Amino acid sequence: MKVTKLTTYRLPPRWMFLKIETDEGIVGWGEPVIEGRARSVEAAVHELSEYVIGQDPARINDIWQTLYRGGFYRGGPILMSAISGIDQALWDIKGKALGVPVYQLLGGLVRDKIKAYSWVGGDRPAELIDGINKLRSIGFDTFKLNGCEEMGIIENARQIDAAVAQAALIRSEFGNEIEFGLDFHGRVSAPMAKVLIKELEPYRPLFIEEPVLAEQAEYYPRLAAQTHIPIAAGERMFSRFDFKRVLADGGLAIVQPDLSHAGGITECFKIASMAESYDVALAPHCPLGPIALAACLHIDFVSRNAVLQEQSMGIHYNQGAELLDYVINKDDFKMSDGYFYPSNKPGLGVDINEELVIERSKMAPDWRNPLWRYPDGAIAEW
Numbered sequence: 001m002k003v004t005k006l007t008t009y010r011l012p013p014r015w016m017f018l019k020i021e022t023d024e025g026i027v028g029w030g031e032p033v034i035e036g037r038a039r040s041v042e043a044a045v046h047e048l049s050e051y052v053i054g055q056d057p058a059r060i061n062d063i064w065q066t067l068y069r070g071g072f073y074r075g076g077p078i079l080m081s082a083i084s085g086i087d088q089a090l091w092d093i094k095g096k097a098l099g100v101p102v103y104q105l106l107g108g109l110v111r112d113k114i115k116a117y118s119w120v121g122g123d124r125p126a127e128l129i130d131g132i133n134k135l136r137s138i139g140f141d142t143f144k145l146n147g148c149e150e151m152g153i154i155e156n157a158r159q160i161d162a163a164v165a166q167a168a169l170i171r172s173e174f175g176n177e178i179e180f181g182l183d184f185h186g187r188v189s190a191p192m193a194k195v196l197i198k199e200l201e202p203y204r205p206l207f208i209e210e211p212v213l214a215e216q217a218e219y220y221p222r223l224a225a226q227t228h229i230p231i232a233a234g235e236r237m238f239s240r241f242d243f244k245r246v247l248a249d250g251g252l253a254i255v256q257p258d259l260s261h262a263g264g265i266t267e268c269f270k271i272a273s274m275a276e277s278y279d280v281a282l283a284p285h286c287p288l289g290p291i292a293l294a295a296c297l298h299i300d301f302v303s304r305n306a307v308l309q310e311q312s313m314g315i316h317y318n319q320g321a322e323l324l325d326y327v328i329n330k331d332d333f334k335m336s337d338g339y340f341y342p343s344n345k346p347g348l349g350v351d352i353n354e355e356l357v358i359e360r361s362k363m364a365p366d367w368r369n370p371l372w373r374y375p376d377g378a379i380a381e382w
């Protein structure tokens, strides 16, 4: 079998799908994208396609190594997201050619289901109680919300208290009936992370995500030493080589590689195993579409240290399309009582409605995240 064509479709809300065709008629789908830089990743996919077209799609490892090492420069969000989507599509092809789900090719199920969590509250957390109640009614008991709004490098007590108040409100309303992660979203400086985490201790969030920016990863062990709250990060790390330093330095209780940014199934399977060797949990990051989510689930179903799966149903970013809009059979994502269950379909197990994809790709938005500024006009981390 040989790869014959790579086609990309930028789509609402802010996604990109990649279709890889072969000379035997088997097609694989991937989701290479960096939210807000879709066109850059699209260019990277097509630049890398010369190393994929004409190749045997079964040789995923060799293609991955060629894409990663073949251009001298390597890593980073754009190239690794392009590699991720190509990798996902190649695994989809392999599973379809062999008639088995990808997780069977990775050693089979290590669990019967994986717990999902849902975002609540949006960019500037609001209506948390209503949001959580609505999501509880469809089976979720684990949530994630932004831990704060803009946070100055040195912030005043009012902002700190406002951030803490939302955690206090959730605990006072729901006690320990539900769990919630707080995503600092990289908005918090290292000095303020110490202050905010200390004030949050009494409310016992399930984890604190990206307490500082990935470029400040040396603070993870220092922050972990001052708190009992598990620290999570990983969406802005792009290969084993980013994760190895962080795992060796310690501090992370949960790694959150993104299957569409950190090298795809091939690389994230290895990252999951590296994390397990440090007794670190896995919770793949996935605010994206159905192909990315399917790729995450295959890794969840073969990784003992997988604990939680992010998914984007109802996420505040999904304006113009929802998670399963482009999926022909919504039951591909069997979900009940807040858990996802493995699909028995071959490959990634997602049948994409290509006709709809082609039609909606004609109105693909150039999504951008908001640009936040402090009162003094300086750029704030969003």
Ligand SMILES: O=C(O)[C@H](O)[C@@H](O)[C@@H](O)[C@H](O)CO
Pocket: 035, 036, 183, 185, 235, 285, 286, 287, 310, 317, 369
């Ligand atoms: O945890 C999450 O889902 C992420 O922090 C998410 O909010 C961002 O990755 C966003 O998608 C960037 O545009």
Ligand SMILES: [Mg+2]
Pocket: 183, 185, 209, 210, 235
């Ligand atoms: Mg996050």
